[in-house]
Amino acid sequence: MRRFISHKVKNLITKTTSYTISSSSSTSISPSSTAALRFLSTLQPDLMATPITIDTINPKVLKCEYAVRGEIVTLAQKLQQDLKDNPGSHPFDEILYCNIGNPQSLAQQPITFFREVLALCDHPSILDKSVTHGLFSADAIERAFQILDQIPGRATGAYSHSQGIKGLRDTIASGIEARDGFPADPNDLFLTDGASPAVHMMMQLLIRSENDGILCPIPQYPLYSASIALHGGTLVPYYLDEQTGWGLEISELENQLKTAKSKGIDVRALVVINPGNPTGQVLGEANQRDIVEFCKREGLVLLADEVYQENVYVPDKKFHSFKKITRSMGYGEKDISLVSFQSVSKGFYGECGKRGGYMEITGFSPEVREQIYKLASVNLCSNISGQVLASLIMSPPKVGDESYESFSAEKEAILSSLARRAKTLEDALNSLEGVTCNRAEGAMYLFPRINLPDKAIKAAEAAKTAPDAFYAKHLLNATGIVVVPGSGFRQVPGTWHFRCTILPQEEKIPAIVTRLTEFHKMFMDEFCG
Incomplete structure (x- = not known):
C-alpha cells in the first residue's frame, strides 16, 4: 500500500511540476496549488523511508518462534519448487510433508455428511430445488434447514454473536453432555477460529507481565x-x-512450581495436552484426578488442550475430558477454574482450513x-462455517439417520488407517540404530529419540544448528521427508528428537x-566413522 501511494504521489508531483514549468510564463499557480505541491514534495521522502526495522519492532515478536512452520519447511518448499522447475534435480521425486497435522493436504477426504451440510448452508437457495434431494442425504438437508434457522439472516456470510451462534452453542453443549454425562451450559462456550485463538485469548487474560508464568x-x-x-509472560x-x-508426574509439577516461585514467578495456569502433542500419549483417569x-x-x-480427543488408537486407553473428571470428583464451578479446548482441525475430520473450534x-x-x-x-465473531462444523463434530449422524452408516464407515476407515500407519512407523523407527520411539x-504424531554420534553433534555445532535440526536437514535433502526437529518443541537438555506425523497416505508409508x-544407515555410517 505504501508503495502504491508513493507511486501515485510521484506521478502527481511530476505532473504538477511539468504543469508549473510549461505554464509559468503565462499562468500563475494559485496559493492553494502551491501549498499542495509543497506538501506532496515533503510527503514523498517520508513514504520512501522505512521507519520500521528489525530493531524497532515489538521484541515480543522476535522472541516468538513456531518450529512447525520453520526453517526446515521453508527449505522443503524451495526443494518442491526445484522439482517442479527441474524434474530429476534431486534424489527424490516428491516432498513428503510429515511435519504438520494437516490431514486433507495429504489426501484425507472430508466427511461427506459434514460437507453436505456446509454446502447447503453456504448456498441455501438449492434447498428448494427438487434435484437437491437426489444429490444430498435427507438428514443433511434437514440439518441445514435447522442450522439456517439459527443463523442471522440465514446467511453464513453474516456476523454472529461474539460467543458464536446461540443455537449452535446449544448443540455443542448437548454433545458435551452426551460425551461426559454431566450438564454443559451453552453460555460457557466461546466459538473460535480453531483452538489457537482461544489459547491466545486465555493468555491475554492471564498474563500481566513477565512475572506471570504458565x-x-x-x-x-x-x-x-x-x-x-x-x-x-x-x-x-x-x-x-x-x-x-x-508420563506426567505430579512430583515434577510440584518441583517446577516451587522453582518458579523461588524466582518470583507467579504461576497462573497449568497446560495439559491430552492426547499429547508432539508425544502421542493418552492420560489415564487416575493421573487426571491427581x-x-x-x-x-x-x-x-487448568488449560485442557483436548483437540485430539477422537484420536486414540490403543484398546487399553480411552479419552476422558477434564470436565468429566472434575465433575466426577464432585468439583463444581466454585472449586476449580477449567478451560477446555476443542477444534475441527484434528480428530478424524481434519478440517484445518475451515478454522473452527471452541x-x-x-x-x-x-x-x-x-x-x-x-x-x-x-474479534467480532469467528467464521460461520467453522461454527457450523464445530456443531457437527459434536452432533454427528445418529443411528436411524440416513447418513449414519456412511458416516460411521468413513470415521472407522480413517481412524483404523491412522492406527495402522502409527504402528508401522513406530516399528520402523524402533528398528533403527540409536533410535527409540x-x-x-x-x-x-510420533516423537522418536535419536542418539546422535559425537561427530554429528560436532558437525551441527560447526554449522551453528541444533543436532536434531542438522539431522532433519540431512534427511530432507536426501529423501524429501519433512520432519520437525525436537528442539522446536523443547526437550530434556542433551537429548535429541524429531516429530513425524502419521498422516501421509497409507500406501506411501x-x-x-x-x-x-536407508538414509539413517548412511547418516550413521558417515558420522560414526
Missing part, C-alpha cells in the same frame, strides 16, 4: 511458547517422563467472564519407511 509440558506444542512470549516448563511413555487435585490445591487455572470455560466469576466476552467481542497411543531406513 506451566507447560516439555516437549510442548509451540503454540504455547509462542503465545506466552507474544503476551509477555514466562513459560514454566515441566518435563514429561519419556521412560514411562511420556492433576485436578494439584490445580485445586495450588489455585491454578473453548468451554467453567469456574470463573461473572466479572471475569465479562472480560473474556470483551476479548471475544474485539514410545508407543503412539493417540494424536497424530512403506516408501517413507524405506527412504528413512
Whole structure:
C-alpha cells in the first residue's frame, strides 16, 4: 500500500511540476496549488523511508518462534519448487510433508455428511430445488434447514454473536453432555477460529507481565511458547517422563512450581495436552484426578488442550475430558477454574482450513467472564462455517439417520488407517540404530529419540544448528521427508528428537519407511566413522 501511494504521489508531483514549468510564463499557480505541491514534495521522502526495522519492532515478536512452520519447511518448499522447475534435480521425486497435522493436504477426504451440510448452508437457495434431494442425504438437508434457522439472516456470510451462534452453542453443549454425562451450559462456550485463538485469548487474560508464568509440558506444542512470549509472560516448563511413555508426574509439577516461585514467578495456569502433542500419549483417569487435585490445591487455572480427543488408537486407553473428571470428583464451578479446548482441525475430520473450534470455560466469576466476552467481542465473531462444523463434530449422524452408516464407515476407515500407519512407523523407527520411539497411543504424531554420534553433534555445532535440526536437514535433502526437529518443541537438555506425523497416505508409508531406513544407515555410517 505504501508503495502504491508513493507511486501515485510521484506521478502527481511530476505532473504538477511539468504543469508549473510549461505554464509559468503565462499562468500563475494559485496559493492553494502551491501549498499542495509543497506538501506532496515533503510527503514523498517520508513514504520512501522505512521507519520500521528489525530493531524497532515489538521484541515480543522476535522472541516468538513456531518450529512447525520453520526453517526446515521453508527449505522443503524451495526443494518442491526445484522439482517442479527441474524434474530429476534431486534424489527424490516428491516432498513428503510429515511435519504438520494437516490431514486433507495429504489426501484425507472430508466427511461427506459434514460437507453436505456446509454446502447447503453456504448456498441455501438449492434447498428448494427438487434435484437437491437426489444429490444430498435427507438428514443433511434437514440439518441445514435447522442450522439456517439459527443463523442471522440465514446467511453464513453474516456476523454472529461474539460467543458464536446461540443455537449452535446449544448443540455443542448437548454433545458435551452426551460425551461426559454431566450438564454443559451453552453460555460457557466461546466459538473460535480453531483452538489457537482461544489459547491466545486465555493468555491475554492471564498474563500481566513477565512475572506471570504458565506451566507447560516439555516437549510442548509451540503454540504455547509462542503465545506466552507474544503476551509477555514466562513459560514454566515441566518435563514429561519419556521412560514411562511420556508420563506426567505430579512430583515434577510440584518441583517446577516451587522453582518458579523461588524466582518470583507467579504461576497462573497449568497446560495439559491430552492426547499429547508432539508425544502421542493418552492420560489415564487416575493421573487426571491427581492433576485436578494439584490445580485445586495450588489455585491454578487448568488449560485442557483436548483437540485430539477422537484420536486414540490403543484398546487399553480411552479419552476422558477434564470436565468429566472434575465433575466426577464432585468439583463444581466454585472449586476449580477449567478451560477446555476443542477444534475441527484434528480428530478424524481434519478440517484445518475451515478454522473452527471452541473453548468451554467453567469456574470463573461473572466479572471475569465479562472480560473474556470483551476479548471475544474485539474479534467480532469467528467464521460461520467453522461454527457450523464445530456443531457437527459434536452432533454427528445418529443411528436411524440416513447418513449414519456412511458416516460411521468413513470415521472407522480413517481412524483404523491412522492406527495402522502409527504402528508401522513406530516399528520402523524402533528398528533403527540409536533410535527409540514410545508407543503412539493417540494424536497424530510420533516423537522418536535419536542418539546422535559425537561427530554429528560436532558437525551441527560447526554449522551453528541444533543436532536434531542438522539431522532433519540431512534427511530432507536426501529423501524429501519433512520432519520437525525436537528442539522446536523443547526437550530434556542433551537429548535429541524429531516429530513425524502419521498422516501421509497409507500406501506411501512403506516408501517413507524405506527412504528413512536407508538414509539413517548412511547418516550413521558417515558420522560414526
